[in-house]
Amino acid sequence: MRLAIIGFGFLGRNLLKAIWEKISLLRRIDKDFLVVGVANSKGYIYDRNGLNIEQLIISSDLTKHSGFRAKSAIDLIKENLCDIIVEATPTNIRDGEPGLTHIRLALSKGIHVVTSNKGPLVLAFRELMSLAEKNDCFLLYEGTVAGAIPIFSLVKECLQGDRIIRLFGILNGTTNYILSRMFFEEISFEIALKEAQEKGIAERDPSYDVDGIDAACKVVILANALMGRDVKINDVERTGIRGITQEAISLAKKANYTIKLIGTIDKRLEVSPRLVPINHPLCVHGTLNAIHIETDLAREMTLVGYGAGKETVSAILNDIITVLKKRLQATS
Ligand SMILES: NC(=O)c1ccc[n+]([C@@H]2O[C@H](COP(=O)([O-])OP(=O)(O)OC[C@H]3O[C@@H](n4cnc5c(N)ncnc54)[C@H](OP(=O)(O)O)[C@@H]3O)[C@@H](O)[C@H]2O)c1
Structure with a gap:
């Protein structure tokens, strides 16, 4: 499974650290698990063989990394370069953007989505869930409510x-x-x-x-x-x-x-x-x-x-693991 993180701010960076700490757990679940892309508002970096996570943790300025493209995250999603995205751009409850476009686009291409961004779900919950179902992919959002508390998974x-x-x-x-x-x-x-x-x-x-x-x-x-x-x-x-x-x-x-x-x-x-x-x-x-x-x-x-802070990464990582496990179950 190839993962891309869209939004490399507070949560995106803490998520990458947690992924690095838990990389052997993730690879035990999916031996092909890779972080292939990271995007912020300025552009993205991508490597089909997996990004150097350690380097990205040391320096989170994407423009300083080789292969930086000053292109929109939309291009990263459009080009089908990943199987799952974590959408962690700022919450906007007026029109849901930029997250709503990222999530709609990913789901319409059959790319799984894990998000902590409330805006798109507040504005278009039913539409997005139907899109996920239609395209046979997951939309998980544990981090959107009450941070690390696993309310949706528990229920x-x-x-x-x-x-x-x-x-x-x-x-x-x-x-x-x-x-x-x-x-x-x-x-x-x-x-x-x-x-x-x-x-x-x-x-x-x-x-x-x-x-x-x-x-x-x-x-x-x-x-x-x-x-x-x-x-x-x-x-x-x-x-x-x-x-x-x-x-x-x-x-x-x-x-x-x-x-x-x-x-x-x-x-x-x-x-x-x-x-x-x-x-x-x-x-x-x-x-x-x-x-x-x-x-x-x-x-x-x-x-x-x-309810917030870097503990929210627990919820996001659990959603990623859920997608990895369910996808493996579906293909085995
Ligand atoms: N922080 C928390 O404790 C917490 C808890 C639960 C949920 N949330 C939600 O999770 C989301 C992320 O939170 P955060 O605290 O990590 O926010 P943040 O620190 O403001 O980071 C947002 C990231 O999104 C990037 N971004 C903005 N527009 C973009 C675009 N068009 N394309 C690609 N990337 C774009 C920003 O790029 P630049 O770096 O270039 O500015 C930044 O890297 C928000 O929706 C927030 O409400 C946060």
């Missing part, structure tokens, strides 16, 4: 006979960090946000996180992927955390509650600040994410883990 592999009644949880680490600091340090939203920005946890323009847009994207993907829905971001009722005061948090604390930004998927689709009892398994702090699942048979369970 699809381990709860196959269960009916999912409800999913709810903390789906955004930045807002959880801000609310945790407000709870423990008794500081205002503004001070907690400033601190998060100084630590690089929140963006300079924090609206995507604090207004609940990021969490709403994850609600859409969870609803479409795990509850058979066909919903869009405008179907999610959304309230962010800008209106949460220290007084509200203190009052909640006195009654043994805290306030968390919760995404809910049942008949409703909602992102809003909610009171959570401090002894509830969802009550996790800092940048952690947590997802509570209610089903007819297993009843209730909670998954807790890192």
Whole structure:
């Protein structure tokens, strides 16, 4: 299997490191596994015999590598130079680009796709899943929701006979960090946000996180992927955390509650600040994410883990391994 990484930023580079660390595991599963291409916004490098991963880890500036082509990643995909791509370009929920074009093109050519990019899935989940099915290839997206938490794999592999009644949880680490600091340090939203920005946890323009847009994207993907829905971001009722005061948090604390930004998927689709009892398994702090699942048979369970950061590579690598194993099963 020939893999190309489209988007060689924070996750793309950490993924390549993880691939190098796990190369013998990957080659035990597929002895022909190779990383043949890496692309960023400036161009790509490609070698049909496999790129020198060690060199790429030392120097991630693609323009410095021999064979660099100042061409679009679209050309790399178009020329059928790989069997699987990891799409890790920036999330864009206005038109899904550039990821949507990369994913559509790859799937239409029968190239498997693993992605951490929410934009294309938020905008075109059903279309992309049908395209994958039509062309007999996989589209896996574990890294798009709650980072390293294997929510999709768990539900699809381990709860196959269960009916999912409800999913709810903390789906955004930045807002959880801000609310945790407000709870423990008794500081205002503004001070907690400033601190998060100084630590690089929140963006300079924090609206995507604090207004609940990021969490709403994850609600859409969870609803479409795990509850058979066909919903869009405008179907999610959304309230962010800008209106949460220290007084509200203190009052909640006195009654043994805290306030968390919760995404809910049942008949409703909602992102809003909610009171959570401090002894509830969802009550996790800092940048952690947590997802509570209610089903007819297993009843209730909670998954807790890192919602972003380099731990997300675990989810991407697992998706790659799933594709390798399933493809081998299909051909043997
Ligand atoms: N970071 C996390 O913790 C995390 C967790 C879960 C999901 N995600 C999602 O995963 C994706 C990647 O995240 P990241 O943090 O790695 O982002 P990042 O550091 O901003 O990297 C994005 C990469 O995409 C490249 N790129 C941009 N436009 C391109 C194009 N037209 N063709 C090819 N490459 C292009 C960029 O190129 P240049 O290097 O030339 O700028 C960069 O290498 C995003 O969608 C993000 O939302 C991230």
